[in-house]
Amino acid sequence: MEIQILLFTILGTAVGTLFSLFPSLHIYNVAGIALLLWQMFRDVIPELAIAPFFMAMITAFSFINTIPMTFFGAPDESATVTILPGTKYLMNGKGYEAAVVSGIGSMAGIFLLVILTPFMWYILPTIHKVVSPHMAWILALVMVYMIMSEWPKGCGIGTTLWQRFSHAWGNLFAGLLTFGLSALLGLIITSKSLISVEMGFQNIMPVFVGLFAIPSIFQNLLSREKIPPQHISDTVELSWRDIGKATFQGGIGGMLAAYLPAVTAGIGAIIAGHATALRGDVLFILSGGVAKVLYYVGAFLFLFVLTPLSPMGLGKGGLNVILKPVFSPQAGDFTLMLGVIIFSGCISFLILLAASRWTLKILQIIDYKKLYWFALVLITAIVGHLTGMAGLFVMAVSSCIGSIPVFYHSRRSNCMAVLLFPICLNMAGYGDIVASWLGLQ
Template sequence: MNAEILPLALYAIVGTLLASLLALIPALHVYNIAGIFILFAVSAQKFIGGDELAMLLLGMIVGYAMLNTVSAIFLGAPDDSTIFIVLPGQKYLLMSRGYEAAALTGIGGLGGIVILILLAPFAETLFGTLRAIVLPHLHWILAVIIVYMLMAEWPKGGDRGATGLARLWDAWKGLGAGILTFALSGILGMVLMYASPVPTERAFQNLLPAFVGLFAVPWVMDNILSGAKIPPQHIAKTFDAPPAMIARGVFSGALGGLFAAFFPVVTGGVGGYLAGHATAQRDDRVFIISQGTSKFLYYVGAFWLFFLPAARIVKGGMSGMLATIYTPAGYDLYYVSVGLIALCGVLSFFLLLLYSRAAVWLVQKVNYRYISIATMFLLVALVYFFTGVGGLFVMLVAVPIGWLPVLWGSRRMNCLGVLLVPITLNLAGLGPTVAEWLRLI
């Protein structure tokens, strides 16, 4: 067995190292690189077997889940799941504590590994039973999440105004922008599902231009336009997070991350947000740790569920892509995957500390605006490479939608309407009807 595990472990470590390089490039999502692998999968499978490819991707996703914090905090390029880290994370950055914030998310990620190991023997029963129960109910459960997201966005303005009506308008400007953001991104999602300008041969990256447009580009543009100056950073030797606080953060993050890993469409950010509410966490440090756990479990957990022998839950971009060319088999591989998650996770944590130091150096030496401009070029190139001119068009449409929350002070999570709306409607059997209303089909 050891002889069989060793090459798999090597592939996983290579994946982690590869992801660690990619994680430094702002806004480059691991799924894009995995996408390249899938594109060349047929040829790739000639020189590496299915299990090896799976472990390579496993290493990549573990590395990415841990290390994407670096670009998210220091280079301000969030994706759908790091968007929640950026707020408190950048807060820390502006307080010269970016390194500490990165390390706290890493601690959260390590907590996520512990949770996965503890859950491994029971996961099949737990998730298998749960899936059987909730499967016929997914549509309304997703609708419940949508309703909560929209209802639980509370006004941020409205304190000052001559009349009640003026205050109400001031308060509802942001809320209205949030609802509009959700609706527009939902319509965008419907277009992508039923009449996507992305070529059909690249359908697996259908959402890439939308995500880049909704999340990454507005943030980068904001950085370019605002010209924020990063204060000198302090490399802390200790972290202001007692064990009880870490436990609280990991616990909260685990609830959110596992929920997101298991439940269709729900991303790590949404899961973490719901879990944060459910466990009534307020402290920034707990929040950062919990988001570290949540996003780790979201990315890695979803991929890990793919290896569950009887359940074989295909959730998340990585498993979705891999499932098109590979089927995992057996408990041995499942437990090997758990072990390699732990190995690569620990390796990634140390890389995170190392890279955070490098990022501290980078943001002090290189103008933040230049990094943002370079990121912007990279994003456009990526979208073009994967999805062609049609994808660029989608990205251009998505950018102002993604910018609405930034400019109008609403939640950026509303952009997830791009996923939630079409999937919820489809699960309820209403997707085609709405697509017909929109004259998409």
């Protein structure tokens, strides 16, 4: 049994690494396909392999997806004031350093998960028991905070009053519009799903592909900038103090995202960044690596926290939803999963270092836009195959909404209102009432 677990841990790491290299392809899409394949060959693939395989896959993704996020996107001049620090490093020829710093942050996140084990077992279930009845207004506060944090946007740039007003308030209005349309879309898809019952576990996939993946692909295909020559350094400018600060900030954001429903690492990072008031590109990249691990890996790991106060675990997130119909955690799985995370995380960090170098060499030969064309075809084919024409229609509508923050430079986290708003209403007991007002029931 130990050999099988080791083999499927390595296989999960390999699969997660491979598909994490494709720009805009999310690992949850791959997880859905992997689950279908397992159901087809379940007589050959043992059930005990499910948890190690998917845990290793999501761990690898939390490391390796740094590569497409950092290297596969050169913003044009219209977006230079809103690009993320990782992209700034890329445009300054230091993309490899950004990838390494993010990987160090992810390793710090793995270490944080290990030392938080007593907290998960002895404190988190009690917190969950106290907090869960109040989750509706907590999520409402998160949404209010997201909207309020859009202000202020400055006085604007221009020679006329209208130019200054539109420059200062244009992206703010875009953020509010994105939030409102995403919330409305969320109410529609949660009340009347267009996806067939057989593919119900992928009900939300076309929405997220449209809101996040397709707009990113279009943005990079339309960009006219070229990736500048990159320098591969043998050292990075980091101190233990930086790592400690980033682990603290990323830990707060990641834990919030791992526990609160529909709160992503991006939203958690906004809250944690304002709470800790830590600034700087290095700290941003480091804390992002920490938060990614806690958000993706930690959220799935919570599923294995089986205590008298949490007999069904505390897991959340897309992977938990995908596996829930076919998998139930057992007592003792937590320690096993922690070992899988450490093993896969160490391998993934080493792969990240090598793959970043290979990527830089490949980008000297191949135009990265060809990768985006391939990703566009692949993602569209996956959505069409799994969800049919209805899924493609939902993806197209979602793409229109998701393009607003991309091309008007507002926060893309506002798109998460697609889940935050309906979940908050349902937890408060008003979901059916609002749906009936809109004629959705």
